[in-house]
Amino acid sequence: MYCLRVVEVNRFERAEVVSLKFDRKLRGHPGQFVMLNVFGFEEIPISLSSPDTLMIKAAGETTRYLQKVKKGDLFGIRGPFGRPFSLPAREEKSYLVAGGIGIAPLNYLYARLKEMGRDVVVIHGVRSSDEILFDYPEIATNDGSYGFKGNAVQLFKRLLDTSEPFRVYACGPRPMLFSLYREIKRLGALERAEFSLERYMRCGIGLCGSCVKSGGLRVCVEGPVFRGDEISEGDFLV
Amino acid sequence: MLEVEVAGMKLRNPVMLASGILGSKHSSLLRIAEFAGAVVSKSVGVERREGYRNPAVLNRKCCIVNAVGLASPGAEVFSGELREFSMKSKTPLVVSLFASRPDEFASLADYFPFASAFELNLSCPHAENAGMVLGVDEKLVKKCVQVIKDVTDKPVLAKLTPNVTDIVDIGRAAEEGGADAVVAVNTVKAMAVDIFSRKPVLSNIRGGMSGKALKGIALRCVWDLYEELEIPVIGCGGISSWKDALEFILAGASAVQVGSAFYYSYRAIEGIVRGLEEYLRLTGEKIKDLIGAAHENA
Ligand SMILES: Cc1cc2nc3c(=O)[nH]c(=O)nc-3n(C[C@H](O)[C@H](O)[C@H](O)COP(=O)(O)OP(=O)(O)OC[C@H]3O[C@@H](n4cnc5c(N)ncnc54)[C@H](O)[C@@H]3O)c2cc1C
Ligand SMILES: Cc1cc2nc3c(=O)[nH]c(=O)nc-3n(C[C@H](O)[C@H](O)[C@H](O)COP(=O)(O)O)c2cc1C
Ligand code: FES
Numbered sequence: 409m410y411c412l413r414v415v416e417v418n419r420f421e422r423a424e425v426v427s428l429k430f431d432r433k434l435r436g437h438p439g440q441f442v443m444l445n446v447f448g449f450e451e452i453p454i455s456l457s458s459p460d461t462l463m464i465k466a467a468g469e470t471t472r473y474l475q476k477v478k479k480g481d482l483f484g485i486r487g488p489f490g491r492p493f494s495l496p497a498r499e500e501k502s503y504l505v506a507g508g509i510g511i512a513p514l515n516y517l518y519a520r521l522k523e524m525g526r527d528v529v530v531i532h533g534v535r536s537s538d539e540i541l542f543d544y545p546e547i548a549t550n551d552g553s554y555g556f557k558g559n560a561v562q563l564f565k566r567l568l569d570t571s572e573p574f575r576v577y578a579c580g581p582r583p584m585l586f587s588l589y590r591e592i593k594r595l596g597a598l599e600r601a602e603f604s605l606e607r608y609m610r611c612g613i614g615l616c617g618s619c620v621k622s623g624g625l626r627v628c629v630e631g632p633v634f635r636g637d638e639i640s641e642g643d644f645l646v
Numbered sequence: 647m648l649e650v651e652v653a654g655m656k657l658r659n660p661v662m663l664a665s666g667i668l669g670s671k672h673s674s675l676l677r678i679a680e681f682a683g684a685v686v687s688k689s690v691g692v693e694r695r696e697g698y699r700n701p702a703v704l705n706r707k708c709c710i711v712n713a714v715g716l717a718s719p720g721a722e723v724f725s726g727e728l729r730e731f732s733m734k735s736k737t738p739l740v741v742s743l744f745a746s747r748p749d750e751f752a753s754l755a756d757y758f759p760f761a762s763a764f765e766l767n768l769s770c771p772h773a774e775n776a777g778m779v780l781g782v783d784e785k786l787v788k789k790c791v792q793v794i795k796d797v798t799d800k801p802v803l804a805k806l807t808p809n810v811t812d813i814v815d816i817g818r819a820a821e822e823g824g825a826d827a828v829v830a831v832n833t834v835k836a837m838a839v840d841i842f843s844r845k846p847v848l849s850n851i852r853g854g855m856s857g858k859a860l861k862g863i864a865l866r867c868v869w870d871l872y873e874e875l876e877i878p879v880i881g882c883g884g885i886s887s888w889k890d891a892l893e894f895i896l897a898g899a900s901a902v903q904v905g906s907a908f909y910y911s912y913r914a915i916e917g918i919v920r921g922l923e924e925y926l927r928l929t930g931e932k933i934k935d936l937i938g939a940a941h942e943n944a
Contacts, residue, residue: 410842411843609700
């Protein structure tokens, strides 16, 4: 474990999300996560949202506390750990499909793909306009308060152009990932899609076994990013 | 070439999975069982147990420090998970048990009729009223083994702690109680402090150390136990290559267990088995003839 200091705090209060920028870049890749030790609270897995930022949504005690973090606060870090997203071939168009805070790792991937000059569409689904975190053009809101009325998967189906080579990268709540998985399976394109999965994590380094999914795969090491063909439907139902 | 018989169990190779590493789900056990001689499941007690809050496992230079605190879903739920394994794999399954009193061990055996053997965790150094609290007391160790031997015909392995003045005294007590083998060792008491926040890192403050740094300590325990006991010794602690495994076998281990090495590679056991195979092919020997061989040269 090593310590990093927060140098910038960005609050998205209505979305109950905070973005923390650290004094150093983490040597990691889009899709990887760190074990963030919040002193006095718990150590939790959080995906990189850029080389030096983490975005955290309030979900429980630790993540609620994180909303109140101030510049200068110190955090313990282990990692980055896990398998990152793989990068698309030059001719492939990338569809990044995010639900809620799932935009965090995809935001990092987006930046990387743009640097490489790749063709990218980001689709971000949220419940209402309160939860929009970045001004990506393709936003879906469940209540129709902004952009497309509906969810991210419905919007993805509209935008996907199957006449050209494509890749899909996804992160979000389990039901959203499941419906996207079924759609991609229907298209026979599971090898062209990558899903970032979540499981309860203790060690983050492949020992304790708490994050194991079907096939004996460890979400903390063989994941969190899995290709569609490494996932079974049961993985969405636990 | 690699076959060994330990505590009445016939193993196709002497490399076992250690308890508490990837041993909570049948899917990871199945994956490891493809190559392992046997697998040991995560220690289980009668009741569900939360375990300690994170951070509970730390990767440090040369070692792992953990205080998971015997997190477990409890015997009833876990037996369902392990049954699934036993239906799908022929690899022997050793079920590791923990308890706070000797008689509790007896009540656990019934939940696991499909187990090939039981391993008694008399050695976890950071759980409240379980593990090492029993394992440092010769009388209690003997009692624990007796109690479970009374209710089961399956082999019983006693897993020992190195955190005692003389591990041989404890090993002898296990043997007198009727243990079919001893496993040496569980983790050494340890902790970690962060130099910037200036706080202990583990939520439980105190934990146990495993991994490479443990090897020399564990090896010495195996050596001493081999000299004094009649029953077989299973070596565990810091084994991450086939050379490490062979060292333990030469020092007297009839089999070895591998845990923390899974931090370096999911194929830790596969690599060790392949390496041992290559070595024996070169020397034209059988592994069982090498057990304790270093004692003859001492
Ligand atoms: C690989 C990975 C990447 C993640 N990336 C992000 C991210 O970038 N931003 C973000 O806001 N959230 C992320 N999460 C989710 C985040 O870890 C949980 O929201 C957080 O652990 C909740 O902690 P809590 O104490 O606030 O809530 P709790 O009340 O403890 O739990 C709330 C929910 O979070 C889950 N959770 C709690 N502890 C853990 C744990 N150790 N491991 C996994 N899940 C846990 C619980 O199962 C529960 O569903 C990620 C999770 C994983 C596995
Ligand atoms: C995360 C973790 C959890 C463990 N859980 C258990 C357990 O439940 N029961 C047990 O007998 N030993 C447990 N151990 C100890 C190991 O089985 C083993 O004795 C020890 O780690 C030394 O071997 P190694 O260096 O190969 O890891 C655990 C070790 C680690 C690192
Ligand atoms: S979190 Fe421990 S194995 Fe993945």
